[in-house]
Amino acid sequence: MRVTQMSVPLGIGATAPDFELRDQNNQRVSLSRLRSEGRKVLIVFFPLAFTGTCQGELGFIRDNLPRFANDEVTTVAxxxxxxxxxxxxxxxQGFLFPILSDFWPHGAIASDYGVFNPDRGYADRGTFLIGADGxxxxxxxxxxxxxxxxELWDKALGGSVGDIATES
Structure with a gap:
């Protein structure tokens, strides 16, 4: 039986690792640039496109986009x-928000945030709200x-302070 070292997700108060990834239109998107616009940034890690749960979650963002993209917050998946x-x-699917590719190096940004699952080869569903201070x-x-x-989306958008919830 192979034992894999899982990383620990970043917690509240940690400095968010900067990144620059390409979106679905092959445009470069960086956390530092998004933050420079003065808004909070909601980062939504999801496992894979074309899967039911992921499509449902991102569909919820699409259907409620004014909550996820406004003068206070911008959202990237x-x-x-x-x-x-x-x-x-x-x-x-009509997703108008950035869908970023953590393709190569494979899962590097998800790993930086502690949500990459090396046994599966993709990220777990991590949700991080980054303040203007990073x-x-x-x-x-x-x-x-x-x-x-x-309820989780409401807490994330409200910037609730609490512990990271993880599966045991």
Missing amino acids: VSVGPPPTHKVWSAA RIVFADVVGPGEARTE
């Missing part, structure tokens, strides 16, 4: 899938097979 896959999926003000990880709830 991150997956290990490549930009062309994200382009087809986001066009089909510190994490909300952090949560939903276990495999679980979907983020509306």
Whole structure:
């Protein structure tokens, strides 16, 4: 039996690792640039495009976009899938927010945030709200097979301070 070293998700108060990833339109998007606009940044890690739970979660963001993209917050979703896959999926689903590719080095940003699952080869469902100062003000990880709830989205967008929820 192989034992894999799992990283620990970043918690509230930690400095959010900066990144620059390509979105579904192959445009570079960086956390530092998003933060320079003076808004909080909600980072939504998801396992894979074209899967039911992920599609439902990102569909919730799409259907409630004014809550997720406004003068106070901007939202980006991150997956290990490549930009062309994200382009087809986001066009089909009407996702107008950035879907970022953590494709290569494979899962590096998810690893930096402590949500990459090396046994599966993709990120767990991590949700991080980054304040304008670059510190994490909300952090949560939903276990495999679980979907983020509306209550979790409300807490994330409210910037609630609390412990990271992880699957035991």
